[in-house]
Amino acid sequence: MDKNDLPLTFLGKKLEFPPVELANDDGLLAVGGDLSPERLLLAYKNGVFPWFNEDALILWWSPDPRMVLFPKEIKISKSMRKILRENTFSLTQNTCFDQVLDHCAKVERKGQDGTWITPEMNKAYKELFHRGLAKSFEVWEEGQLVGGLYGVDLGHVFCGESMFSLKPNASKFAFIKLARLCLEQNYRLIDCQVYTEHLASLGATPIPRSRFIQILKS
Known part of the structure; x- marks a missing residue:
């Protein structure tokens, strides 16, 4: 069947x-x-x-398959290397989780009508954050929040949920910084869930679900 x-x-x-x-x-x-x-x-x-x-x-x-990023395989373009060198943006962690989540819910996305971050989802992930199970990465430019991402942290796998940009490359900056931090702290991978061209351009790749579950359980 x-x-x-x-x-x-x-x-x-x-x-x-x-x-x-x-x-x-x-x-x-x-x-x-x-x-x-x-x-x-x-x-x-x-x-x-x-x-x-x-x-x-x-x-x-x-x-199945599952889209993931192995931290050491992060792809950083020449333009992004320039942004990183010039300190165009700055990064903080967990300083305004609620704002990051709210921006992710409101930002318009190509090919999407509305948001999947419903009020119920919004409340649930904010509660996860208050329990120390979710994290946010915030991107700043001249004191203004211009991008970020959030997800669920399992300690060896970071489960990315959503990201947003109010300025070009702000979410890329957050994702690259996340990958570098995960590499430093020996995380196995970043879960990206499903394929998008944007994630693929940053080095994410699909792997069999069975392999993903094996890593998750290790």
Whole structure:
């Protein structure tokens, strides 16, 4: 039987997810449940993440292949090297998580109508931050917040969630700085979830989900 013909798992109150191998060809694994910190942390530890539209059921995904960046493989263009040398931007960590998240929710993205960072998601990740499980990286120019990213930190894998730029190259700057920090601290990889040309240009690459889960569990 084709995996796409199998019924989706509907989650209840019990904190559990089906095996990721049961995800359909698009990576959809389960529906429902909640966005409690406990469930979110369980999801990320098992290679699962939420992604859904407002006023819809919570959808849980585990795509195969998985887009990741191995920190040592970060690609830095000549133009970005110049920006890094000239200190065009400065970087802080965890100084204004709420603002970064709010900007990620509001920024317009090519090919997207609206945002997947619903009010429910917004509240959930802010709670993760207050519990020390999520982090933000902020990019500044002349005292103004111009870019950044946030994600869930598992200690050996950083699960990137979203980034934004109000000035050209600001999110690239944040991502490069994140990769360098992860390399220094011996993180195995940065989870980028799904393929985009932007991430590929920075060195991210798709790997089999099975390999991703193996690294995640190591």
